[in-house]
Amino acid sequence: MSELLILEGEPMVGRILEHKLRREGYEVTWLRTAGAVTPETDVALVEVDLGGDSRAWMADGAGPRVGWFAICDHDDEAGAQRAVRAGAAGVIRKPFKPTVVAAQVRTLLGVGR
Numbered sequence: 760m761s762e763l764l765i766l767e768g769e770p771m772v773g774r775i776l777e778h779k780l781r782r783e784g785y786e787v788t789w790l791r792t793a794g795a796v797t798p799e800t801d802v803a804l805v806e807v808d809l810g811g812d813s814r815a816w817m818a819d820g821a822g823p824r825v826g827w828f829a830i831c832d833h834d835d836e837a838g839a840q841r842a843v844r845a846g847a848a849g850v851i852r853k854p855f856k857p858t859v860v861a862a863q864v865r866t867l868l869g870v871g872r
Contacts, residue, residue: 761868764800764823765789767830768808772853776804779857780864802864803827804851807838822846826867828860 763785767773770791777789788800803823807830829842830851839850848867851860 760784760786761801762786762799763788763864764803766793766803766805767791768806772806772830775857776860779861783861783865785864801825802867804830804860804864805842805847807831807835807842825870828863828867 763780765773765776765780765787767776767789768791773789773791777787780787793805800823802825805827826848827846828849828851829839829847830853831838831842833852833854835852839852842850849863851863
C-alpha cells in the first residue's frame with residue numbers, strides 16, 4: 760500500500776483530500792505543519808503557503824520516495840512556479856476536484872515504479 764503525506768493547514772482541504780485518498784486505498788497522514796514531517800512516504804501533497812520549511816524539505820532530497828505535488832490557490836502563479844522549480848511533480852490548484860487529485864497521485868505512483 761502506498762503511503763501519502765498531506766501537508767495542508769486548511770482543515771476543509773485537508774479533510775477532503777484525506778477522505779478521498781483513503782477511499783482510493785492509500786495510507787494517508789495529514790499534518791497541518793511541516794514540523795513533524797518524516798520522509799517515510801511515497802507521495803506528498805504540500806500547501807505552498809506553509810512556508811519555506813516544507814518546500815526546503817521537498818527540495819533537499821529528503822522528501823517522499825516517488826515525488827510531491829504543490830497545493831496552491833488558483834491565482835498563485837508565483838507559488839506554483841517556486842514549487843515546480845523546487846522539484847514538484849505538478850500543481851494542485853484550489854479549488855480542485857478530488858477525483859482529479861487522486862488521478863494525479865495514481866499517475867505519479869505509476870511513473871515512479
